[in-house]
Amino acid sequence: xxxxxxxxxxxxxxxxxxxxxxxxxxxxxxxxxxxxxxxxxxxxxxxxxxxxxxxxxxxxxxxxxxxxxxxxxxxxxxxxxxxxxxxxxxxxxxxxxxxxxxxxxxxxxxxxxxxxxxxxxxxxxxxxxxxxxxxxxxxxxxxxxxxxxxxxxxxxxxxxxxxxxxxxxxxxxxxxxxxxxxxxxxxxxxxxxxxxxxxxxxxxxxxxxxxxxxxxxxxxxxxxxxxxxxxxxxxxxxxxxxxxxxxxxxxxxxxxxxxxxxxxxxxxxxxxxxxxxxxxxxxxxxxxxxxxxxxxxxxxxxxxxxxxxxxxxxxxxxxxxxxxxxxxxxxxxxxxxxxxxxxxxxxxxxxxxxxxxxxxxxxxxxxxxxxxxxxxxxxxxxxxxxxxxxxxxxxxxxxxxxxxxxxxxxxxxxxxxxxxxxxxxxxxxxxxxxxxxxxxxxxxxxxxxxxxxxxxxxxxxxxxx
Amino acid sequence: xxxxxxxxxxxxxxxxxxxxxxxxxxxxxxxxxxxxxxxxxxxxxxxxxxxxxxxxxxxxxxxxxxxxxxxxxxxxxxxxxxxxxxxxxxxxxxxxxxxxxxxxxxxxxxxxxxxxxxxxxxxxxxxxxxxxxxxxxxxxxxxxxxxxxxxxxxxxxxxxxxxxxxxxxxxxxxxxxxxxxxxxxxxxxxxxxxxxxxxxxxxxx
Numbered sequence: 328x329x330x331x332x333x334x335x336x337x338x339x340x341x342x343x344x345x346x347x348x349x350x351x352x353x354x355x356x357x358x359x360x361x362x363x364x365x366x367x368x369x370x371x372x373x374x375x376x377x378x379x380x381x382x383x384x385x386x387x388x389x390x391x392x393x394x395x396x397x398x399x400x401x402x403x404x405x406x407x408x409x410x411x412x413x414x415x416x417x418x419x420x421x422x423x424x425x426x427x428x429x430x431x432x433x434x435x436x437x438x439x440x441x442x443x444x445x446x447x448x449x450x451x452x453x454x455x456x457x458x459x460x461x462x463x464x465x466x467x468x469x470x471x472x473x474x475x476x477x478x479x480x481x482x483x484x485x486x487x488x489x490x491x492x493x494x495x496x497x498x499x500x501x502x503x504x505x506x507x508x509x510x511x512x513x514x515x516x517x518x519x520x521x522x523x524x525x526x527x528x529x530x531x532x533x534x535x536x537x538x539x540x541x542x543x544x545x546x547x548x549x550x551x552x553x554x555x556x557x558x559x560x561x562x563x564x565x566x567x568x569x570x571x572x573x574x575x576x577x578x579x580x581x582x583x584x585x586x587x588x589x590x591x592x593x594x595x596x597x598x599x600x601x602x603x604x605x606x607x608x609x610x611x612x613x614x615x616x617x618x619x620x621x622x623x624x625x626x627x628x629x630x631x632x633x634x635x636x637x638x639x640x641x642x643x644x645x646x647x648x649x650x651x652x653x654x655x656x657x658x659x660x661x662x663x664x665x666x667x668x669x670x671x672x673x674x675x676x677x678x679x680x681x682x683x684x685x686x687x688x689x690x691x692x693x694x695x696x697x698x699x700x701x702x703x704x705x706x707x708x709x710x711x712x713x714x715x716x717x718x719x720x721x722x723x724x725x726x727x728x729x730x731x732x733x734x735x736x737x738x739x740x741x742x743x744x745x746x747x748x749x750x751x752x753x754x755x756x757x758x759x760x761x762x763x764x765x766x767x768x769x770x771x772x773x774x775x776x777x778x779x780x781x782x783x784x785x786x787x788x789x790x791x792x
Numbered sequence: 793x794x795x796x797x798x799x800x801x802x803x804x805x806x807x808x809x810x811x812x813x814x815x816x817x818x819x820x821x822x823x824x825x826x827x828x829x830x831x832x833x834x835x836x837x838x839x840x841x842x843x844x845x846x847x848x849x850x851x852x853x854x855x856x857x858x859x860x861x862x863x864x865x866x867x868x869x870x871x872x873x874x875x876x877x878x879x880x881x882x883x884x885x886x887x888x889x890x891x892x893x894x895x896x897x898x899x900x901x902x903x904x905x906x907x908x909x910x911x912x913x914x915x916x917x918x919x920x921x922x923x924x925x926x927x928x929x930x931x932x933x934x935x936x937x938x939x940x941x942x943x944x945x946x947x948x949x950x951x952x953x954x955x956x957x958x959x960x961x962x963x964x965x966x967x968x969x970x971x972x973x974x975x976x977x978x979x980x981x982x983x984x985x986x987x988x989x990x991x992x993x994x995x996x997x
Contacts, residue, residue, distance in 0.1 A: 342977070342980055342981055342984045343977060343980050345959065346959065347957055347958045347959040348957065348959075349957070349959050351974060351977060351980075351981070353981070353984055353985070353988070355995050362819075362822065362823070362876075374971070376971065376975075380985075382996075382997050383996075383997070390823075391823050405820070405823045405824060406823060408825060409823065446994070446995065448992075449995060454875060455874075455875055456873065456874050456875040456899055458875075470875040470899055471875060471899065471902070472875055472876075472877035472880075472899055472902060472903035472906060473877035473878075473903075474877060474903065474906035474907070474970075475902065475903075475906065477971065478970055478971050478974065481971050481974075481975070482971065482974045482975065482978075482981065483981070483985075484974055484981055486970055486973075486974065488957070490898075520810055520869060520872065521810075521868060521869040521872070521895065524869070524895055524896075524897070524898055525898065551873075551899075554869065554872065554897070554898070555898070556898045556899060575997060577994035581993065581994050582994075584993075584994065585992075585994040588992065620810050640809075641809070643808075643809075644808070644809050644810070647808075737814075737819050737874070738819065738820070739819040739820060739822070739823055740823075741820070746843065756812075756814070756873060756874075758812050758814045758815065758873060759814075759815060759838060760814060760815070760818065760838050761814050764818075764838065764843065765843065
């Protein structure tokens with residue numbers, strides 16, 4: 328029988344059928360971060376469940392520490408107990424921790440692929456909704472809550488119901504200034520923020536096949552913003568080239584064996600999907616969000632939408648969003664004054680993202696009224712960027728160059744966009760108050776964010792070049 | 793886990809789409825060491841309180857009789873966004889037992905079932921009517937959510953059926969813990985792992 332990539336991974340991980348559509352699924356990788364990792368380990372232990380497979384569990388702090396240069400866990404005191412608790416519990420059970428100040432530390436969804444821990448054909452979970460990121464490697468990866476986290480620590484399994492299959496195909500060449508971030512924002516704008524609820528998404532089509540791995544990670548990262556817990560790209564030679572030689576990737580004869588297995592994973596040509604959506608990339612320009620949901624997105628050369636022209640059921644939400652964002656319908660979004668720029672997060676903090684932003688910043692200077700931050704995704708990315716001189720490009724352009732972490736994406740470390748201030752961010756959520764109470768967020772690609780910092784306003788990256 | 797059988801009470805119409813988990817509980821409340829039980833006062837703080845910290849009287853959750861409501865009525869995609877289970881703990885601490893919406897964020901939905909909070913999916917037209925019936929007689933109107941019979945009873949006595957997975961219904965009615973049930977399959981798990989170590993040795997570090 329023909330199977331999709333998702334079916335192949337799911338079916339091969341079913342330990343038992345629990346009836347009523349539920350199965351017990353084996354989990355190959357559990358990733359922990361400081362917001363929930365230490366607490367979940369403690370809870371499991373207190374309930375009498377030691378980690379059943381500590382060698383399949385990896386952790387790194389990312390959410391609750393400062394990203395200021397020279398930071399330690401003490402730089403943001405509210406986060407210190409969480410980081411210490413994670414350190415203590417992982418050490419007690421022999422769980423590998425990429426700790427603060429160590430090689431390998433970084434945003435958990437950057438760390439997994441970077442270390443070669445995230446492998447094609449594996450199941451991977453983490454207590455974070457952007458775990459879908461790892462699907463860019465051809466893994467079945469999804470975010471879970473705290474109780475499910477304890478369950479996974481205790482049993483290395485999860486009780487799950489099989490989702491339906493959604494294929495999102497992107498066809499054709501990317502237009503100038505268009506990136507994976509623009510692809511996924513455009514898709515969410517097209518289908519809405521709940522289209523994927525109850526589905527597992529496979530991203531396919533010629534435009535996806537042409538993407539390097541880091542861009543595939545960005546594409547899969549925002550899957551949860553269309554409602555689906557998991558999104559994936561079939562592994563191929565691009566994936567294997569990226570993985571080959573990474574610390575935890577298989578080596579030698581084992582590598583060959585693994586690749587032979589991974590080559591069997593892509594969806595069979597006649598495999599069926601419950602829902603399909605195709606986007607012609609010839610029609611997609613650089614995107615920017617205008618409202619308070621990722622589906623509130625337009626091409627940067629368009630006008631701010633008018634709620635009176637909205638579908639009736641969305642009118643109220645559009646009006647509330649424009650009021651919160653302080654925007655006038657019908658005005659061009661380009662030129663809207665910006666106060667902050669944030670380049671970072673599990674969506675867009677990898678070396679290719681930093682290079683794209685640096686290419687815009689190079690030889691230019693940010694507008695005086697803008698505060699611009701660059702927060703690399705990991706210690707390794709930071710070092711690589713510094714070896715290329717990207718830090719100097721950013722610093723010369725008036726940007727701040729910071730330490731790896733989640734930072735201002737969700738402001739759990741106290742790093743916030745001030746109330747009423749407007750930010751162009753390369754992160755994943757423009758929810759009310761996401762970047763701090765009263766903060767106004769516009770999501771865009773790294774190059775678009777850098778362009779906004781230079782112009783001091785929302786800018787069309789194609790005009791900067 | 794707490795059992796859930798039946799709830800009767802005031803239903804607060806929080807009729808917004810895409811109520812995300814950041815709105816239900818701010819992330820810094822989960823960093824602060826207040827514990828699960830301490831989150832109730834911060835539930836929906838961004839809409840319940842003004843920037844100066846005073847209550848916003850325009851927020852329905854601050855108005856009688858809704859401020860004591862054990863039931864929330866809402867629009868599409870309630871609980872979307874972040875996986876934070878603190879959103880469910882905050883709702884629980886705020887006194888909410890069940891949320892009725894057309895559909896829910898997948899992770900939030902799962903988290904509810906881990907904590908004895910019942911997410912009930914009904915068509916939006918039914919929810920709008922429930923909201924109308926609540927606001928028509930705010931003093932006396934009550935909604936009942938009956939998990940045993942899988943029905944919602946409206947303030948005017950209309951009976952609206954809802955669907956739920958039989959496995960989840962059973963677990964909620966009996967307050968069953970997933971981990972204990974999974975642990976009873978330890979031998980099966982170990983057999984699967986043993987086979988997999990031969991089939992995919994590269995996965996096992």
